[in-house]
Amino acid sequence: MDAVTAPASVEELLDRVLDVSGDLPKRLKQCADYLAANPDRVAVSTVAEMAEGAGVQPSAFMRFCQVLGFSGYSQMQRLFRDTYAQNWPDYATRLEKLRESGAGSPSALLAEFIEAGRLSLENLAKTIDPRALDTAIKTLSEANMVHIVGLRRAFSVASYLAYAFEKMDVPTMLHNGVGKLDSRHAIRSGDAMIAITFAPYTPETVELADAARRAGAKVVAITDSLASPLRPVTPLLLTVQEADFGNFRSLSATLSLAVALVVAVGTEIRGPRK
Amino acid sequence: MDAVTAPASVEELLDRVLDVSGDLPKRLKQCADYLAANPDRVAVSTVAEMAEGAGVQPSAFMRFCQVLGFSGYSQMQRLFRDTYAQNWPDYATRLEKLRESGAGSPSALLAEFIEAGRLSLENLAKTIDPRALDTAIKTLSEANMVHIVGLRRAFSVASYLAYAFEKMDVPTMLHNGVGKLDSRHAIRSGDAMIAITFAPYTPETVELADAARRAGAKVVAITDSLASPLRPVTPLLLTVQEADFGNFRSLSATLSLAVALVVAVGTEIRGPRK
DNA sequence: GCCGCAGTGGAATTTTTATTCCAAACCCGT
DNA sequence: ACGGGTTTGGAATAAAAATTCCACTGCGGC
Structure with a gap:
């Protein structure tokens, strides 16, 4: 076992996940994929929930955490919870910020299209x-x-x-x-x-x-x-x-x-x- | 004691907090203030942490949750966690349920897809x-x-x-x-x-x-x-x-x-x- | 085809966290 | 200052979650 040290940030963690996901046993790979696809869930889910989502046993998910260098799930979760506290305004303010972040910026543009999409969907629900x-x-x-x-x-x-x-x-x-x-x-x-x-x-x-x-x-x-x-x-x-x-x-x-x-x-x- | 019923959404909850915070005992008011100021922490914190943040005992925070109509802290937390995770839990089961219930009218189906689209858009705004x-x-x-x-x-x-x-x-x-x-x-x-x-x-x-x-x-x-x-x-x-x-x-x-x-x-x- | 070993599932154990309970403190009106 | 009810702190208990452990499975090398 290579005594790796625990990642210090979510980005670093996700990098490492992608690194190792190639040569990992089947179940552990499932964990890696699920984590990469749903990184935002870690902060609010239990091991059991994550394991179920990945389609594995809780113990398998535990092993996965340890492979990444954490002492266990709790330590990994703490990382996500800590970073979460900083950035999460709700959807409305986030969209507003995107839009304000520069009149012609790509992000602002995307915000407009997202809004247009949302309006269209709501309208469809009303008029169908x-x-x-x-x-x-x-x-x-x-x-x-x-x-x-x-x-x-x-x-x-x-x-x-x-x-x-x-x-x-x-x-x-x-x-x-x-x-x-x-x-x-x-x-x-x-x-x-x-x-x-x-x-x-x-x-x-x-x-x-x-x-x-x-x-x-x-x-x-x-x-x-x-x-x-x-x-x-x-x-x-x-x-x-x-x-x-x-x-x-x-x-x-x-x-x-x-x-x-x-x-x-x-x-x-x-x-x-x- | 007025047998209040648990709020069904975060907005509703915050409304109620502001409502009642006027006539509340000292410690419970501290809880109310802290919650109003840091609603986003609930999803990722334990009662102990919230209580410490509010400067009260965990048991005080428990009582506060119950005053709001919840059975306890866990129930309140679930509300925040679900909101955060955007409850896009597996739609597959919902589709199944829809089909089984016989209520699988095309309009209901369309409503589901509209909802899925809306969630996707909101999520894109947050994660881009x-x-x-x-x-x-x-x-x-x-x-x-x-x-x-x-x-x-x-x-x-x-x-x-x-x-x-x-x-x-x-x-x-x-x-x-x-x-x-x-x-x-x-x-x-x-x-x-x-x-x-x-x-x-x-x-x-x-x-x-x-x-x-x-x-x-x-x-x-x-x-x-x-x-x-x-x-x-x-x-x-x-x-x-x-x-x-x-x-x-x-x-x-x-x-x-x-x-x-x-x-x-x-x-x-x-x-x-x- | 057998051996050995990494990989796996699930139960047992430990730790953490939520929740309850009750005695003591406090407040308020008298 | 006293008595009633309410509020509070903290310890005790219950519940839930994390973590470990171990027997079993299946795969690859000999």
């Missing part, structure tokens, strides 16, 4: 129409296949939907407009499509959604206004308003809606909750 | 390291070209970055792993790369990031833990912890970070010459 959501989920879960289209700024939403649907084993096709022509012929009656577009609306997305309608597929629209050009294509509109800051939409709310949609459809298909 | 952010922005704005790689769940982040950079006229290349082999030879010395991956980490992303490093490009990592496999590739880690709900990461915080990054780099490039 549960009936439209229900109908959308029913429509999608009855489809043979789900087509997804969203271009430009909406493409990241589309790609996330595709990823999540795949993970839930729902047959999905992501239309990415690379080979423009052929993709629309893959849409058949009995399928469904999710079309995503925000102002200024991308014509290709609207066109493809209309083609889907003509092919006999149901269309679910995710858009930002009831006056969206997707309105004539489908009555099934899920509207999301995002706060934007300097021409950049936050997408937080849209993605939350997207993931909720996917999970609901996934569970509906595999375990109908009627 | 402004220095790392500054360095990342400097690195990216000095690059000839910005390469972006992120696969699977991180792909939507990558595609959003690509979209936003393009909109800001920053030369960008999105590596999407379609034509696996050739894309890495486009990376040259003087370029920079943004690599995004979350647990369980996608090996291809790590590999490509490493290839970029070997080619002489600087790498900025967006990941979820300091123990990320990108750690050996670059010291420049931006860590974002997302609350996940039933295996689905919210991405709200990650996207906010992404857009802040892009805008900061964009303005830096065309902005004020030093």
Whole structure:
């Protein structure tokens, strides 16, 4: 055993964790990973809680502390508790400080986007129409296949939907407009499509959604206004308003809606909750 | 004795402290004052420590807790600890509970994801390291070209970055792993790369990031833990912890970070010459 | 296939911490 | 100054948490 000396600061500790995590037994590595991912929990958790979080026995976590050079968990925890006392204003003041820390500084900018995201989420919670959501989920879960289209700024939403649907084993096709022509012929009656577009609306997305309608597929629209050009294509509109800051939409709310949609459809298909 | 009920939140508790502190015995008033002045210490201190800070006996502090409506110090402390840990405890069980209770209506599901997103954003505000952010922005704005790689769940982040950079006229290349082999030879010395991956980490992303490093490009990592496999590739880690709900990461915080990054780099490039 | 040893889980033990209890001190009105 | 109730300090007890210990497991070398 190499008689290492206890780290003197949280930073030093985390450095050491990363150092040693390579050559550590399985359980101890689990501890290292969990600690690296949740350093803030140490101050307020017991060994038992940390051990459970890491998926190991308390005794294993104890050994882990000792490998790091501490006499035990308590000593390590003291380190976290001491540093905690200094810096923790609550979220509101922290955000304020970030914002004040310099008008054009990156941190201030980030604070704005975080705030924009938060507003969008709150607004979504207020404005979502549960009936439209229900109908959308029913429509999608009855489809043979789900087509997804969203271009430009909406493409990241589309790609996330595709990823999540795949993970839930729902047959999905992501239309990415690379080979423009052929993709629309893959849409058949009995399928469904999710079309995503925000102002200024991308014509290709609207066109493809209309083609889907003509092919006999149901269309679910995710858009930002009831006056969206997707309105004539489908009555099934899920509207999301995002706060934007300097021409950049936050997408937080849209993605939350997207993931909720996917999970609901996934569970509906595999375990109908009627 | 008025049989008061325990406060349900830290705010409520502090309100009550101010309420009652007027007509309280001397020692108990000392407790009230100390608590009002140092509310953040409760989470990480023992009764003995709090009592010493307030200049009273532990038993006096106990009585004080009970006057507030708690069963004892532990119950009060739990309130503070839970608030600190942001109760993003495992959403997996909550999802399970939701599903079992049959109350798994889509709207309820959406509410959960909205909540997860909100927590992620707040946490990002608290934990972001402004220095790392500054360095990342400097690195990216000095690059000839910005390469972006992120696969699977991180792909939507990558595609959003690509979209936003393009909109800001920053030369960008999105590596999407379609034509696996050739894309890495486009990376040259003087370029920079943004690599995004979350647990369980996608090996291809790590590999490509490493290839970029070997080619002489600087790498900025967006990941979820300091123990990320990108750690050996670059010291420049931006860590974002997302609350996940039933295996689905919210991405709200990650996207906010992404857009802040892009805008900061964009303005830096065309902005004020030093 | 057997031996040896690092690694592991879980129970036993020790230490720390919370909580209760009660006798003494204190305050206030008379 | 006296008596009643309230408040206080500190010791005693109970609960919870940390830490150690040891038997067992599984893996790698011979």
